[in-house]
Amino acid sequence: xxxxxxxxxxxxxxPIAIVYVNEKLVIQSINNKFVEIFGFSKNEIIGKxxxxxxxxxxxxxxxxxxSNQEDKVIDEEVWCKKKNSIEFPCIINAKKIHDPYKKxxxxxxxxEDITKLYEAQKIIENxxxxxxxxxxxxxxxxxxNPDPIRISTLDLVTTSVNQSFLDKFGYSKEEIIGRPIFVTxxxxxxxxIYKTLKDLTNDQRVENIETFYHxxxxxxxxxxxxxxxxxxQEGKPTGYIAVIKDVSEIYEARKKNQENEERILxxxxxxxxxxxxxxxxxxxxxHELTTPLFPIKxxxxxxxDPQIFGSLNNEQINSVNEIYENSILLDKxxxxxLDVQKLEQKKLKFTKIDFNIDEFMNKIECISMTMMENKxxxxxxxxxxxxxxxxxxxxxxxxxxxxxxxxxxxxPEKTGKITINAESYDSNYVKFxxxxxxxxxxxxxxxxxxxxxxxxxTSVRRKHGGSGLGLSICKGIxxxxxxxxxxxxxxxxxxxxxxxxxxxxxS
Amino acid sequence: xxxxxxxxxxSIVNMLKKFLTIKGYECTASTSGQNALNVMTKxxxxxxxxxxxxxxxxxxDIINELEKNGKIREQNIIVLTASAITTEQMNSLQTKGVKSxxxxxxxxxxxxxxxxxxx
Numbered sequence: 001x002x003x004x005x006x007x008x009x010x011x012x013x014x015p016i017a018i019v020y021v022n023e024k025l026v027i028q029s030i031n032n033k034f035v036e037i038f039g040f041s042k043n044e045i046i047g048k049x050x051x052x053x054x055x056x057x058x059x060x061x062x063x064x065x066x067s068n069q070e071d072k073v074i075d076e077e078v079w080c081k082k083k084n085s086i087e088f089p090c091i092i093n094a095k096k097i098h099d100p101y102k103k104x105x106x107x108x109x110x111x112e113d114i115t116k117l118y119e120a121q122k123i124i125e126n127x128x129x130x131x132x133x134x135x136x137x138x139x140x141x142x143x144x145n146p147d148p149i150r151i152s153t154l155d156l157v158t159t160s161v162n163q164s165f166l167d168k169f170g171y172s173k174e175e176i177i178g179r180p181i182f183v184t185x186x187x188x189x190x191x192x193i194y195k196t197l198k199d200l201t202n203d204q205r206v207e208n209i210e211t212f213y214h215x216x217x218x219x220x221x222x223x224x225x226x227x228x229x230x231x232x233q234e235g236k237p238t239g240y241i242a243v244i245k246d247v248s249e250i251y252e253a254r255k256k257n258q259e260n261e262e263r264i265l266x267x268x269x270x271x272x273x274x275x276x277x278x279x280x281x282x283x284x285x286x287h288e289l290t291t292p293l294f295p296i297k298x299x300x301x302x303x304x305d306p307q308i309f310g311s312l313n314n315e316q317i318n319s320v321n322e323i324y325e326n327s328i329l330l331d332k333x334x335x336x337x338l339d340v341q342k343l344e345q346k347k348l349k350f351t352k353i354d355f356n357i358d359e360f361m362n363k364i365e366c367i368s369m370t371m372m373e374n375k376x377x378x379x380x381x382x383x384x385x386x387x388x389x390x391x392x393x394x395x396x397x398x399x400x401x402x403x404x405x406x407x408x409x410x411x412p413e414k415t416g417k418i419t420i421n422a423e424s425y426d427s428n429y430v431k432f433x434x435x436x437x438x439x440x441x442x443x444x445x446x447x448x449x450x451x452x453x454x455x456x457x458t459s460v461r462r463k464h465g466g467s468g469l470g471l472s473i474c475k476g477i478x479x480x481x482x483x484x485x486x487x488x489x490x491x492x493x494x495x496x497x498x499x500x501x502x503x504x505x506x507s
Numbered sequence: 508x509x510x511x512x513x514x515x516x517x518s519i520v521n522m523l524k525k526f527l528t529i530k531g532y533e534c535t536a537s538t539s540g541q542n543a544l545n546v547m548t549k550x551x552x553x554x555x556x557x558x559x560x561x562x563x564x565x566x567x568d569i570i571n572e573l574e575k576n577g578k579i580r581e582q583n584i585i586v587l588t589a590s591a592i593t594t595e596q597m598n599s600l601q602t603k604g605v606k607s608x609x610x611x612x613x614x615x616x617x618x619x620x621x622x623x624x625x626x
Contacts, residue, residue, distance in 0.1 A: 283591060287560065290589035294612040295522050301615050302522075308529055308615075331612055338591050349593055 017111040021050055023104050025066060037113050039083035050109075055079035055087040065094070066107070072096045080111065089118045148244040151230060154237060156181045156197070168246060170216040181242075186212035186220060193225065197240055200229055213244065222251040275345070282341040289334050297327035336469040339398075340452060343476035350392045350480060354506050357422045357430055358386045360393055364400045364420060371401070372408055377416035385423050389430055390504030395477045396432075399485075402470035403434040403497050410438030410495070429483065429500045440491040449487065450475040474499070508626065509550075512536045513543040513566070514558035514587070523556065526615055532622070540564030544572055552582060554625050556618075559588040570603055579604035583625050587611060587618075 011018055017034035021027055027046055035041060038053055045053075054062050058078045065074050074094045081087050094109035142149055148165035152158050158176050166173060169184050176183065182190055189211035196206055205228040213221045224245040229237045300323040302308045303316075312320065342348040361383040368379055400420070407418045417437045425431035441449065452472045474497075478485045482502045489495040510532045514520045520536040527534050535552070537543040541564040547555065559566035566586065573579035586600060589611040597608045607621050 286591055287589045290611050291516060291519075294589065295518050297612040298522055298526070298615060302526060305615070308526070327612065335591075349595075351594070 014110075017113070019050065019053075019109050019111065020106060021109070022106040025049060025107075028106065034111070037082070037111065038080070044083070053080055053082075055081045057087075077114070088113060088115045090114060145243075147246075150176075150181065150242045150244065151239060152181050152242070153239045156194075156240070158183075159239065165244070168215070168221070168244075169213065175216070184213050184215075186214055188212060193227075196225075196227060200227060200240070204228070208245075210247075222247050279341065279345060279347075282338055286334050286338045290331070293327055293330055293334070297324065297331065300324040300327060333469075336473060339473050340469050340476070343473065343480070346480075348395075348476075348480070350395060352390050352392050352504060354388055354390050355393050356386060356388055358383050360396070361420065361422050364397065364404075367397070367401060368404050368418070368420070371404060375408065375416070376414055377408065377411055377418055380417075380419045382419055382421045383423070385430075387422075387424055387430060387503065388506050389501065390506050391481055391501050395481065396501065399474045399477050399499060400432075400434065402474050406470060406497075407434055407436035407438065407495075411436050412438070425500055429502055431498060431500045433496050433498045435494065435496040437494040440493055440495055441487070441489040442491055446487060446489060450485065508553045509533045509535070510622065511543065511546060511552040511555045513540065513555065513561075513569070514538065515540075515561040516558070519558075523618075526618075527622070530619060540566065540569055544569050547573070547578075547582060548576075554583045554585060554622050556585050556587050559586060559592075560590055570600065570605060574603050585609060585621055587613065 011029075011031045014031055014033055017037045018031045019027055019034055020029045027048055027050055030040075030042060030045060034045075038045070040053075051059065051062065055078075058080070061074075061076075061078060065071050072095065074092060076092065078090055078092045079087050080090045080092075091112045091114055092109055093112075094107050096107050097105050099105050142160075142162050145162055146164055148168045149162045150158055150165055151160040158179055158181055161173070161176050166176070169176075171184070181193075185193060192209065192211055196209060200206065205226065207226040208224040209227070211223055211225050213223050215221065224247050226243040226245070228241050230239045230241050232238050300320050303312065303320045304324060306312075339348060361381050365379070365381040372379065404418065404420070408416075411418060415437070419435040420433070421435075422430055422432045450471050452469060475485050478499045478501065483500040485497065485499040487495055487497045508531075510527055512520045512523050512527075512534055513536075514523075515538050517538055520538060524534045524536050535546065535550075537546060540561045543555075543557075544564070547569075557566045557569065566588070570579065570584065573582065573584075584605045584607075586605050586608045587610075588608070592600075592608065592610070600608060606625075609618065609621065
């Protein structure tokens, strides 16, 4: 009896739920742990079938066990059901009990609630799936990355490369794995890469270092290299990861761009040289043409002077005069070409000073008189305004002599008339004109007159000489002085050339 | 009055020599810059008509040499050039001591007027 009591006390203290079922499969007794786990009180459960404590999904197993005579012991995971219908996993260790005559007398079962263990297992399983997933992701990132990737040890021995690496550099896996990383690196880049790797600190990632790799066949590939350390679980460095971006295309484009820039620069320098040559050429031409012209003109002038070599007959004088006149034209042409050249290159010197325009016009009148020589032309200077201006009188004189030369050439021989004038214009300008009663210029030809070498017809050049540069020079000069030049002309009645000049600031 | 004519173009020195001799001047002609400088160091002239662009030893070289020796103002140098020289260049020559600058093709009258101003 005492031992029975002790036995009962031990059952009650057991940390495992224990149930005894009799031969009719009715629960005979349970311990406190059973009450605690299943939520039934002893009164509620004793005398009932154990089925009410078993989950639907394990009923079949229960029936198998209880109906099969051979099956004597069970020790396995089973799903049970609490009073409140919550199902939970248990490990049940059940044993069929028989009397000495081998008659079945009941089942004793020990039930251990493994809900916590089960949940922990579930968490572990989940983690494992997650780890697998992320491993797959990384493997995918590594294997399928379009950029070559190499993993190496801290001693710079390649441990792994992706497919892109093999494709890009043309090596087989065997030729790369287990060999130094420098197998694929150009000599010129080795030091840079070596230093960068050795200087890498734990969290650092060095990106886009410009280096050169080469393929197995020797082709050099410019790459942008990104380097980082790989680490084990404790964060200790285990090696290096290199992502290698092929930038051949960018590199080629950049090279081409540089070549283009160089070519453009060369062309520019050549053009500049040509410009300088052109400049030099014009100076040289003017010097070389003037040198022989000088004795031609000088001899003609000596011959014209009877005091030097004596008198010539009329035919001889006419001939010498022709030589002289033409030498003057040639001289003018040479100087005009040089002026046009300088105007085009903006090298003609301009010196602005203050001067009075009526005095200036008087000077122009004097010059005109000598230009007309013994031609009978009625010349008039109708300037009335006395205005001080700041401009370049030498260049203005050049404009006037060109215009007056033209007027003299085209007025009728005996009834020619030329008028010059200067007057205030638009408050800030002075307007000048040279007016003649010459042959005039057809409307359709007027706009071409200020172009270089333009003459209305070439016979004019033969008759009057002139370079065809005069008006072009006038336009160049008035442009630079800040004015305008234009003409009005009626065929058969005459031509007036106007030009304006800003008054400038009087100092 | 003694005049030195310096120009590498023989046709020009001969022509000027003929003209100025007729006009009563005593002329010495030289077609080499170096030779002209040698002559000038030995002999004093009332006027020197000097071309600028000459091979080997140019008119500029002569002017620079004379300027160095400090003798340039004794010589009455008249530059006679076919080059288009700017006003600035002309001023610079005159600062060095050149008396006058003429551009080819100069008229006999103008040349004579300049020379006679040194009488």
